[in-house]
Amino acid sequence: MITSVLVANRGEIACRVARTCRELGIATVAVYSDADADALHVRAADTAVRLPGAAPAETYLRGDLLVKAARAAGADAVHPGYGFLSESADFARAVRDAGLVWIGPPPDAIEAMASKTRAKELMGLAPLERVTEGDLPVLVKAAAGGGGRGMRVVRELAHLDDELAAARAEAASAFGDGEVFVEPYIEGGRHVEVQILADAHGTVWLLGTRDCSLQRRHQKVIEEAPAPGLPEELRASLHESAVTAARTIGYRGAGTVEFLVADDKAHFLEMNTRLQVEHPVTEAVFGVDLVALQIRVAEGRALDEGPPCPRGHAVEARLYAEDPARGWTPQTGTLHRLAVPGGARDGVRDGGVGMRDGVRVDTGYTDGDPIGVHYDPMLAKIVAHAPTRAEAVRKLAGALERAVVHGPVTNRDLLVRSLRHPEFTQARMDTGFYDRHLDTLTEPAPDPLPSSRPRSNRGDPHAPLAAALADAHGRSRFGGFRNVPAQPQHKRYADGGVGPVVHEVRYRLDRDGLHADDYPGVRLLSLAADEVVLEVDGLRRQFTVSRYGDRLYVDSLPGGAHVLTALPRFPDPAARTEPGSLLAPMPGTVVRIAPGLAEGDRVEAGQPLLWLEAMKMEHKITSPGAGTLTSLPVRTGQQVEVGALLAVVSK
Known part of the structure; x- marks a missing residue:
């Protein structure tokens, strides 16, 4: 029996795993980078081990340090969470070779599916080896990892090389693996996935479908279970494909098989050999704790003959510290207050799998915590469960609208508007939802009381x-x-x-x-x-x-x-910024400057000037208009703070 688990991760998922371990009477060990020394997941664990390293974003990718930490703390098992090394067969083997229990699928199964290129080959598919104009649009995709990192849609052949380079750099930073591939990009499809759970005794549970179509930068924003409006024949086909994939590779543990559904046809995307970020909606519908079941399978125990019967509908929204109206730019600062009605204060403090009043909050932050630049900007996941889809959607929108979120700019208002948009309420959404509607969804809110004075289209005038x-x-x-x-x-x-x-x-x-x-x-x-x-x-x-x-x-x-x-009542004239100045929208590192770009060059509106890396994502800085580049005071590799001058374009 497992007695102590090292969680090889950080933030919300580390808090989530720790909560279940406490309920099972299992001790927990946290790991942390210097940037996370006071993080909530460190405080939530029984023991914590510092991971040495100069680059906070890379410390959680050091499998040798994680294994060493587990042995030093006396842990007998490792849970990888998601992201980082959760789909690394080498890390899984290193854990096992150290005499520890790996709470995840066998390394061979990870190897078969964790690389998207190998997974597609296993499913009889192959990426594009050479791209021509007739293949466009195409999707550049990281072979390892997930979460939208290392992914780029390319619509013009001239942009392919730049996007390949950016995807490789982003994938290497996020997953320690810069391999990418290219495949056809299917527009207007829905992102549908199937949750499975398998034990070592031949039992494979089907835990239904999820729809994750609302995405930004190929990263999911709103997810739900079950996926609404699927024809029964298509649903059965998805289930069959998922079970076949699991049995083919001798899978054990929790896993997700993902598809893109277009014109009632399913196109295999990948199999994620780990727990998914959106797993709470499945837990709510089936009344299970997937982390507890992962531990049960890792201990060699058998699953019941079949899963519980599903009940109702669940919807999850990811609350990010980002500004959707300004290119989804990540935000930093202090999270002064986070409180969600229905999501009990205990839930906000330590994540958790339980619901109160049908609302659940999973987070890795508490009031007063800093939001930094090194990691994903997700603040919390808010989940609502109700007997019907319409009730669950309404409950989630209401909880978000009434939530107290004091700190950096977030996507909260976007989430509320998305949940109330007719395409979503009528289940007509697809992965292009934000491409079509972002501008209207991020417009300033109108006056909430049309009869009030003074009239305003910029929110509540009072x-x-x-x-x-x-x-x-x-x-x-x-x-x-x-x-x-x-x-x-x-x-x-x-x-x-x-x-x-x-x-x-x-x-x-x-x-x-x-x-x-x-x-x-x-x-x-x-x-x-x-x-x-x-x-x-x-x-x-x-x-x-x-x-x-x-x-x-x-x-x-x-x-x-x-x-x-x-x-101040009388502003300081000296505080004005020179016209045409481009300021850093966030703290980060200048990772690239456009080739050959120099002061004095003529630039056009929208022309890329440089790229900043923050929170494991690259952010393109473009010219706001046509003019002359009169100042370029930064260099590649330079770290900049928010508001730092990056360039000046003069007309």
Whole structure:
């Protein structure tokens, strides 16, 4: 029997595995890079081992260090989580050779399927060896790993070499393997997958389908189980293919077989020989703990004859620290507060597989944690389960809308709008969903109360007023406060959610109440440091206000969340940025500069200038318009902070 498990991973999945181990009475060992010394997964484990290494992004790829840590901590088993070395046959063998139990499939099975090129050969498919104009569009894809890294869609043959180079670099950074291949790109398809679980006694469980079609950069954003609207014949074919693949390679443990479905035909993509990020939706529908079952299989015990019967529908959304409106740019900073209604505080703190009120939250962060540049920007997975798909979707959208998320910019509003989009609610989505709808889904939210004044297409116009009142007068008690000055007040706030917009708030507050010419029909009902209640055209509106430094977060329904930064009344003219300046959108490393590019060159709008690497992804920095490159102060390999000057393009 397994008594102690080293989790060879970090973040949310490490917390998730630790939770199940605690419930089973199994001790846990965490590993961490220097960047993760105070991370939640370290605090959640019974023992933690530092992984030495100068590059935080690479330490979790050192199988020798992980095995050494397991032996030093007295662990008798290793769970790889997902990503990093979870699909490395060499790592699985090293774990076994060290006398430890590997909680995963046999190394030979990993070897057969973990390389996407070998998996396709096993399934009778082959990648393209030579690409011509007639093959386009094509998909460049990393042979190892997953999560959208090392993947590029190429629509013009002239771009193929650059995209191959970028994919190789990204795959090598993320997985330690720069092998890539090229295959036809099928547009307008759905990403459908089948979850299987097999033991060493010949039993293979089918745990239904999942739809993971809503993706950005080929990385999943919203997933659900079961996949809706599949013809029964197609569903049966997917099930049969998944079981055949598992039996062919002598599979054991949890695995997922992925397909692209177009015109009711299934095209094999790959088999992931590990636990998937989206496994909670399957757990919710079947009422199982897949990590516990992985451990059971690793101990050599048999599965029951068949899995439990599925019940209801589950939907999962991945909350990322990123800005969808600005090219999905990863964001960094402090996560001041994360709280999801229905997802109990305990769930937020330590991940977990249980649900409360039909909502589950898995995360690797807690309040006050820093969001850095070295790893994937996912903050949490929020899952909702209900008897029907429509109820589950509505529950998840409501939980996200009411969630308190104070910190870097996130994709929360995009998730809510996506879940309520007709294509999704009617199950007509495909992998091109965000290609078609991103612009409209990231537009500033309209005024939540069309009858209110002043009218606004940039969110709730009363949020800045609530911020100003709480900020300046919140320590007084409305209705009985003492000596509140009657002089006119003037506050300025930059709106962090809608770009370069500055809100000017002018008002006067005295014993007769609120006087604000720009806000007719508004009465102040109550006032505190963290809550303002207004009456707007006869409707009672409640605003919760939180402040961290010079930044204020205003949450309300309807109206959503507003992030406002307090500005000085008279801005400093010296603080202006030179026109045409390109600033680093995130901390990162300059990994490439366009070949031959030099100061004085003429550049065109959209022309790539350089590439930044952050959170294991490459981000292209392009010219904002046609002009002359008058400054290029960075060099390849240079690390830059957010806001650092990268280049200047002058007209």
